[in-house]
Amino acid sequence: MNDELSPVERLNLLAKVRGGLVWRYWLYLAIIADWHLGVEKTSRPIATFGIFLIGAAVVTVAILVFAWRYHLYAATMWLFIIVAYRAPLRNHAIFPPKPQWTGTYLFVLAIICYAYFMLKVAIDYARVNGRDWKKERDQMTRWVRKLTTGGAPNIVQFEPGGFIDGGYTWRILNSGSYWVIGTFHRYSTRLGTYYFREPGDVIFTKLPSGRWKIDILGKKNKTFNEVELSPDLPQAFEPFVQRAVAESR
Numbered sequence: 032m033n034d035e036l037s038p039v040e041r042l043n044l045l046a047k048v049r050g051g052l053v054w055r056y057w058l059y060l061a062i063i064a065d066w067h068l069g070v071e072k073t074s075r076p077i078a079t080f081g082i083f084l085i086g087a088a089v090v091t092v093a094i095l096v097f098a099w100r101y102h103l104y105a106a107t108m109w110l111f112i113i114v115a116y117r118a119p120l121r122n123h124a125i126f127p128p129k130p131q132w133t134g135t136y137l138f139v140l141a142i143i144c145y146a147y148f149m150l151k152v153a154i155d156y157a158r159v160n161g162r163d164w165k166k167e168r169d170q171m172t173r174w175v176r177k178l179t180t181g182g183a184p185n186i187v188q189f190e191p192g193g194f195i196d197g198g199y200t201w202r203i204l205n206s207g208s209y210w211v212i213g214t215f216h217r218y219s220t221r222l223g224t225y226y227f228r229e230p231g232d233v234i235f236t237k238l239p240s241g242r243w244k245i246d247i248l249g250k251k252n253k254t255f256n257e258v259e260l261s262p263d264l265p266q267a268f269e270p271f272v273q274r275a276v277a278e279s280r
Contacts, residue, residue: 038167039209042227045159045167048152056149060106087112100160103153110146114139174211178204179222185267189245189258190217196255199223203233203245205267212247235264235272 036044091105158164177183188202197217204211210233213225232248243260247253264272 039227039229041159041164041167042171042209044155045164045171046226048155048159049168049171056103056106056152060109084112100157101153103149103156107146107149107153110142110149114142114146170208174204174206175213175222175225177206178202178211178213178225179220181220185265187260187262187264187268189243189255189260191255191258201255205265207267230271233271235268237272 087108091109094101094105159167178186183204185205185207186202188200190200191197200215200217202213202215204213208230210228210230211225212228212233214223215221216223226249228247228249234246234248236244236246238244238257240257242257243255243264245255245258247255
C-alpha cells in the first residue's frame with residue numbers, strides 16, 4: 032500500500048495527519064459522550080452491555096499504554112459503542128411513529144458518519160507512525176524546525192492580501208529536495224498548516240513592479256500576485272526563477 036504513494040505524497044500524508052491536533056478527536060469524543068449521558072439520565076445499561084463496556088475500557092487502556100500509534104482506533108471504537116447504546120432500536124420499532132425519536136435517528140446517523148471519518152484518520156495515523164515511515168518523520172521534523180526558525184537560510188516569507196489569505200504569513204523553504212510551504216497566523220510564530228511540493232511545482236516570477244508572482248501547483252493550484260518577499264530571494268531560489276522566466280516567455 033505504501034508503494035502507491037510517491038515520496039512527496041508520503042510527506043504530505045504525514046504532514047496532514049501529524050500536523051493536526053490529534054488530541055482534538057478525544058476531546059470531541061468526550062463532548063459527545065457527555066451530551067449523550069445528559070440526554071440519557073434515566074437509562075440503565077443491561078448487564079451484558081456493562082460487561083462489554085468494561086472489556087472496551089481494558090482494550091483502550093492496553094492500546095494507550097502499549098500501542099499508542101493505534102490510539103485513534105480506540106476513540107473510534109467508543110463512538111460506535113455510543114451509537115449502539117444510544118440507538119432506539121433496542122426498545123422500539125425501527126421506525127416508531129413517535130416524532131420525538133427523529134432527533135435520535137439524526138444523532139445516530141451523524142455519529143456514524145463522524146466515526147467513519149475518524150476511522151480513516153486512525154488508519155492513516157497508524158500507518159505514518161509505523162517503522163517504515165521513520166525516514167519521512169525525521170525529514171519532516173528537521174524541515175519543519177527550519178521553517179519555524181527565524182532567520183534560517185533558504186526561506187522566504189510574504190504576507191498576501193485578500194480576505195482569505197490576508198490573515199496569514201506564508202513561508203517557503205527550499206529544503207534541497209522539496210519545497211516546504213507553511214502558513215502562520217499574522218503576528219504569531221505558531222505554525223498552522225504545512226505541506227510539500229516537488230521542485231518544479233513552485234514558480235517565482237519577477238514582475239515589472241519589482242514584486243513577485245508565486246505559483247504553487249498541485250491538486251489545488253494557488254497563485255499570489257504582487258507580493259513582497261522577505262528577505263530578498265536567496266541564491267538557492269535563483270535557478271527556479273530563471274526557469275520560470277524562460278517558460279513564461
